[in-house]
């Protein structure tokens with residue numbers, strides 16, 4: 001009698017688990033991550049598989065109207081952007097994501113955002129859902145107070161950056177270094193590849209298949225023009241021209257968001 005009762009209870013649990021798994025994500029996630037910032041133009045976060053750091057996480061963001069049960073918007077992004085803070089935290093920075101969102105297209109002002117990583121057609125939760133108010137730009141997360149503070153602070157920082165069209169379209173995060181006209185930097189005292197005389201705060205070298213000659217990009221508050229190329233400048237890399245070797249060296253290597261100016 002007792003045995004039977006236990007068996008039935010186990011079957012009930014097993015079938016409940018099966019239903020729950022089929023209805024919604026459950027079980028051990030292959031990745032960890034979370035939403036770290038939401039602002040008027042973007043949702044940012046990170047996702048990675050600590051067991052296999054080459055496994056790029058496919059992240060899906062589901063945006064719900066507050067209280068709604070069906071997402072009003074789905075966004076998909078691969079978590080493969082470099083983030084300096086992750087490099088420090090995870091010892092590997094290439095697992096960030098940042099995806100554009102146009103809140104003005106969505107009705108209502110209070111939203112809840114859930115992040116999932118998708119593996120073999122299955123959805124796994126990434127961290128806690130985050131609330132966003134498009135009027136105030138307020139971000140709240142379900143995490144404990146200290147983390148919430150951090151999330152809000154980073155969201156505020158992102159929101160402080162200009163997001164208007166004149167500020168350009170985000171091209172994502174680039175690896176950026178400095179160079180000058182000296183032999184060590186390969187400048188050789190000559191002109192840029194475009195033929196123009198290189199100028200500080202103006203000339204930048206890019207992978208011309210990514211950014212053709214003449215492209216204008218904003219990094220921070222400075223707008224540069226692509227006038228040069230370099231054998232090591234490939235993909236999402238840029239080399240900023242400086243008028244002295246000391247300045248070029250002191251730039252070091254930074255990872256910054258780059259905006260294309262139209």
Ligand SMILES: [Zn+2]
Pocket residue numbers: 179180181182183184185244245248
């Ligand atoms: Zn130099």
